[in-house]
């Protein structure tokens with residue numbers, strides 16, 4: 112596989128997405144893999160889905176799933192947002208061909224994808240759609256042992272919106288460590304140990320850094336990138352939609 116970009120959790124944030132896609136293009140990279148949650152929370156679901164049609168891969172995220180079926184385990188503001196997205200996708204203001212194209216695209220999304228040594232999921236190898244792998248899970252040895260058993264070697268995930276690398280560090284299957292990008296100079300090299308790379312979130316980072324996050328992969332090398340975008344423009348759009356809680360705009364400024 113040549114050089115490619117892995118993005119996740121766009122969450123209908125068009126300004127963040129376009130800033131990331133411009134950054135990807137500037138690097139001469141044409142292959143984009145997306146780990147799901149194109150939808151949810153943000154003001155531009157249709158436009159973000161239209162961008163996704165061009166990507167090499169998009170797996171299904173739990174918010175994308177919730178737009179098609181009923182949300183499961185969502186908080187009140189996430190649920191209202193996804194119902195508003197569904198209404199946008201069904202709106203008669205949108206041309207019929209565009210509506211059908213977007214729904215068909217969503218319906219065809221795989222839950223996971225394997226390419227060479229790499230597994231691509233939204234959540235985790237054990238539960239690709241819904242399981243969260245948080246940094247503190249490295250202290251849950253049973254969980255990490257089970258998750259590690261279900262992957263060959265290398266995995267990319269999103270879902271928590273917290274970027275970093277989980278690596279199996281010992282002979283004991285449950286012994287894992289987590290490294291935030293800031294601890295490793297935004298760089299990771301796959302070295303044969305089982306490793307899960309969380310690529311962070313494009314449209315709603317939650318690691319106290321408001322800038323859009325994604326990774327590029329070249330051979331065994333992974334680099335995390337942070338891309339500034341017009342966060343005020345996105346927040347203003349969110350404030351203008353009654354079905355999107357103002358908190359969803361506020362949090363973007365602080366990356367939380």
Ligand SMILES: [Fe+2]
Pocket residue numbers: 120122148172174270271272
């Ligand atoms: Fe998400």
